[in-house]
Amino acid sequence: MISAVSLWAWRIAPRNPVLPSLVAVALLAASGTGFVALAPNRLVSGRPIPLLQAAPPSVGAALAICGVLLFAAGFAAPRRALHYAAAVVAGTALLTVLAGAGHAAAMEAAAASGLARVSLGAGFWVLFGCAALALVDALQRAEANAAVRLCAIALAAASFVVMARSGVFEALSLAREYRIRRDTLGGDLVRHVELVAAAIGPAVLVGVPLALAALRRPRFETPLFAVLNLLQTVPSIALFGLLIVPLSALAIAVPALGALGVGGVGPAPAIIALVVYALLPVARSTLAGIAGVSPAAVDAARGIGMTRRQVFWFVQVPLASPVLLAGLRVVTVQTIGLAVVAALIGAGGLGTLVFQGLGQYAADLVLLGALPAIGLALAADFLLRLLAAAVQRRYAP
Numbered sequence: 001m002i003s004a005v006s007l008w009a010w011r012i013a014p015r016n017p018v019l020p021s022l023v024a025v026a027l028l029a030a031s032g033t034g035f036v037a038l039a040p041n042r043l044v045s046g047r048p049i050p051l052l053q054a055a056p057p058s059v060g061a062a063l064a065i066c067g068v069l070l071f072a073a074g075f076a077a078p079r080r081a082l083h084y085a086a087a088v089v090a091g092t093a094l095l096t097v098l099a100g101a102g103h104a105a106a107m108e109a110a111a112a113s114g115l116a117r118v119s120l121g122a123g124f125w126v127l128f129g130c131a132a133l134a135l136v137d138a139l140q141r142a143e144a145n146a147a148v149r150l151c152a153i154a155l156a157a158a159s160f161v162v163m164a165r166s167g168v169f170e171a172l173s174l175a176r177e178y179r180i181r182r183d184t185l186g187g188d189l190v191r192h193v194e195l196v197a198a199a200i201g202p203a204v205l206v207g208v209p210l211a212l213a214a215l216r217r218p219r220f221e222t223p224l225f226a227v228l229n230l231l232q233t234v235p236s237i238a239l240f241g242l243l244i245v246p247l248s249a250l251a252i253a254v255p256a257l258g259a260l261g262v263g264g265v266g267p268a269p270a271i272i273a274l275v276v277y278a279l280l281p282v283a284r285s286t287l288a289g290i291a292g293v294s295p296a297a298v299d300a301a302r303g304i305g306m307t308r309r310q311v312f313w314f315v316q317v318p319l320a321s322p323v324l325l326a327g328l329r330v331v332t333v334q335t336i337g338l339a340v341v342a343a344l345i346g347a348g349g350l351g352t353l354v355f356q357g358l359g360q361y362a363a364d365l366v367l368l369g370a371l372p373a374i375g376l377a378l379a380a381d382f383l384l385r386l387l388a389a390a391v392q393r394r395y396a397p
Helices: 002-012 018-032 057-073 080-110 122-141 146-165 173-180 182-216 218-233 236-253 255-259 267-291 295-303 308-345 351-360 363-395
Strands: 036-039 047-049 117-120
Touching: 018 057, 018 122, 036 080, 057 080, 057 122, 080 117, 080 122, 080 146, 117 173, 117 363, 122 146, 146 363, 173 182, 173 363, 182 218, 182 267, 182 308, 182 351, 182 363, 218 267, 236 255, 236 267, 236 308, 267 308, 295 308, 308 351, 308 363, 351 363
Parallel strands: none
Antiparallel strands: 036 047, 036 117
């Protein structure tokens, strides 16, 4: 009896439990949370409106069909064609959620006053996240190569642009905030990228030599990483504040530095703080990568007459490059996030919009700054993963 029950349970168990779980979470979100929120003005919290009440019936029907298909795919025998089909369905659900939010906002805004604002609700974000995770899971299980993944991203981005240009999102409060700040958003985005690049470069130039010194002199490793770990524990806002007084004094004492932009506020203290936070992951990944190179490969290189420098550049660095790129990926994503906080000391960037929104109690203005920062982090993570995978294939034994 127990064996029969166990066999029956095994047969009905999902082959891919991720998809049924995501569908269940999406169903709960669609029925129990607001898909959009309607507020009388920009500063007041909105009233949540469920998906079936806010969006057109066609949106709910399309999402239901996608959910049933994804749920069924979780119980089907795993095949590559099935995973690609699940990816298509998940992508369709993703775009349907976006289009549904735009149409729901248009319907609610048409029946409200001119000052009313329609914001994206918790239900939207849960549905969007579940569809995106289902898409990523399907592509991973299908072992899609870089070209396929790039095509999927390009298709999703192109579809979003087409919907945006056709006016699907015009009634959303987030779109209104974008129209107001369209002229300055590009500059904030460029400044954010500049802060990240200006921090990562010096962090690599300082962190790599420190790691190599610790590798050659093991006694130096413990105090080095003790200091770097201690610096990592200092809150970012506190570190920004601690740099104000010494840099202000330095700018006064050396007017040439002040003329270059060095001061207690602005990009200078932000870049210094970001470099400090980036040193630990850079040094740690460098030490782990170089130390992880096979001693046999190093001995073979020395045996054919390579100098110490040649062994380092032509053997150790190429073989350690996957680990080094993984560390660079962590540093880049971390720095993109920390650069948002740098707006508190006048460094600019996307954090300016975030803190303006917090000061005005305008959630959509916060999103206008946060979403591009998240997009930058995801793009950097994706590109560096692709680069690391390509390097690993190049130097795989």
